[in-house]
Amino acid sequence: MAKVSRPPPAVALVLVLVGLVAAVADAAPGPRGLTRYTRVFAFGNSLTDTGNAAIFPATAGGPFTRPPYGQTYFGQPSGRASDGRLIIDFLADELRVPQPTPYLAGRTAADFLNGTNFAVGGATALDPAFLVTKGIMSFVPISLSNQTSWFQNVLRLLNSSSVYEQRKVMASSVFYVGEIGLNDYFFALNSNSVDVAVSLVPHVIGAIRSALTAMIAAGARTVVVTGMLPIGCEPQQLALFPGGPGDYDPATGCIARFNEIAERHNLALRVMLGELRLAHPGRSLSYADIYRAVTRAVASPTLYGFGGMPLAACCGGGGGPYNFNFTTFCSAPGSAACADPSKSISWDGIHFTEAANRFLTRAMLKGLL
Numbered sequence: 001m002a003k004v005s006r007p008p009p010a011v012a013l014v015l016v017l018v019g020l021v022a023a024v025a026d027a028a029p030g031p032r033g034l035t036r037y038t039r040v041f042a043f044g045n046s047l048t049d050t051g052n053a054a055i056f057p058a059t060a061g062g063p064f065t066r067p068p069y070g071q072t073y074f075g076q077p078s079g080r081a082s083d084g085r086l087i088i089d090f091l092a093d094e095l096r097v098p099q100p101t102p103y104l105a106g107r108t109a110a111d112f113l114n115g116t117n118f119a120v121g122g123a124t125a126l127d128p129a130f131l132v133t134k135g136i137m138s139f140v141p142i143s144l145s146n147q148t149s150w151f152q153n154v155l156r157l158l159n160s161s162s163v164y165e166q167r168k169v170m171a172s173s174v175f176y177v178g179e180i181g182l183n184d185y186f187f188a189l190n191s192n193s194v195d196v197a198v199s200l201v202p203h204v205i206g207a208i209r210s211a212l213t214a215m216i217a218a219g220a221r222t223v224v225v226t227g228m229l230p231i232g233c234e235p236q237q238l239a240l241f242p243g244g245p246g247d248y249d250p251a252t253g254c255i256a257r258f259n260e261i262a263e264r265h266n267l268a269l270r271v272m273l274g275e276l277r278l279a280h281p282g283r284s285l286s287y288a289d290i291y292r293a294v295t296r297a298v299a300s301p302t303l304y305g306f307g308g309m310p311l312a313a314c315c316g317g318g319g320g321p322y323n324f325n326f327t328t329f330c331s332a333p334g335s336a337a338c339a340d341p342s343k344s345i346s347w348d349g350i351h352f353t354e355a356a357n358r359f360l361t362r363a364m365l366k367g368l369l
């Protein structure tokens with residue numbers, strides 16, 4: 001069981017965001033001393049996508065565009081992989097910046113000056129062409145390097161011809177890199193092996209490093225990079241890979257060898273961020289520890305307001321301890337509704353509920369308010 005003496009996730013995430021607090025002190029103070037950032041640029045996959053996959057031809061009409069996605073907050077599907085809002089939605093509210101426009105939904109400089117969300121559901125960190133060399137097929141042909149090119153398109157639209165203007169825009173922006181790499185590891189695990197997934201870690205971290213380097217070169221000053229979530233706590237993985245008693249972490253019930261991949265990823269990510277901080281003094285590069293927050297919630301769900309089945313999907317059905325079956329994936333014909341998403345961590349076996357997203361975001365930003 002988890003020891004009570006360890007700091008709860010909120011505290012851990014606040015410590016992790018000390019860099020963001022420092023950047024706040026730098027920027028022009030607003031009411032209550034809070035930063036007045038003007039916009040957020042977001043990158044990632046379905047955990048961060050607020051509408052791109054719903055527009056991108058290869059994924060348009062996918063599960064997130066059908067009820068009951070959006071049942072809790074929007075009252076209808078919004079293209080988000082949840083019953084409501086995502087971390088990026090809560091983050092924008094807390095920073096008091098507009099909701100970023102999904103890249104594929106915007107056209108004009110005015111759309112993108114409010115911030116841009118480049119995240120796409122199904123996106124990988126690595127390019128599909130590279131994954132193929134490892135025997136891995138991805139489903140959605142968008143990687144972090146595509147999202148970086150899109151960011152550069154937006155820069156051009158926002159008058160990057162004037163270096164001074166570009167620096168001003170970049171300095172007043174928060175760069176939020178949501179969790180990225182989960183799809184790369186999923187595809188490796190589901191069609192290959194743990195060893196292949198582990199072999200991807202340095203490449204995934206290299207892809208994140210390239211994206212961060214492009215943001216920094218453009219003038220980004222405040223960057224928040226989310227770590228890898230505990231892969232072995234995902235109901236989908238738990239249902240797909242039943243194991244013996246020794247395969248599960250006793251404190252959480254998660255698959256230990258899958259969580260070790262996430263831990264390797266997070267260690268390498270933190271080392272890489274440390275290198276970038278040394279190379280680029282004066283930039284704030286924070287690590288958001290989603291791994292710790294999720295594992296704490298899974299180990300002690302009722303402590304954080306969740307119900308007693310933290311490893312079960314809410315929407316979809318399938319029964320058993322994880323309530324997951326691909327045949328009845330959330331929103332598919334015959335899938336079961338979710339009675340009370342506010343008590344569940346996992347919405348559909350892969351993605352978090354709005355309640356979990358709110359918990360994770362508040363934990364990250366607690367120290368700023």
Ligand SMILES: *[C@@H]1O[C@H](CO)[C@@H](O)[C@H](O)[C@H]1NC(C)=O
Nearest residue numbers: 097098099101110111112114
């Ligand atoms: C930008 O954000 C402001 C403030 O939220 C909003 O009033 C405006 O409509 C937004 N513009 C666009 C183009 O989305």
Ligand SMILES: *[C@@H]1O[C@H](CO)[C@@H](O)[C@H](O)[C@H]1NC(C)=O
Nearest residue numbers: 127141142143145146147149
């Ligand atoms: C993504 O990047 C690849 C490799 O550079 C490119 O071939 C592809 O056209 C890009 N896709 C989109 C939608 O921009």
Ligand SMILES: *[C@@H]1O[C@H](CO)[C@@H](O)[C@H](O)[C@H]1NC(C)=O
Nearest residue numbers: 109110113157158159160165
């Ligand atoms: C870009 O520059 C043009 C010409 O200087 C100006 O009219 C336009 O408002 C600028 N756009 C933005 C988004 O600043």
Ligand SMILES: *[C@@H]1O[C@H](CO)[C@@H](O)[C@H](O)[C@H]1NC(C)=O
Nearest residue numbers: 239318320324325326327328
């Ligand atoms: C998933 O559901 C289908 C249809 O109800 C059923 O045939 C199948 O056995 C289920 N799979 C598992 C692993 O329970």
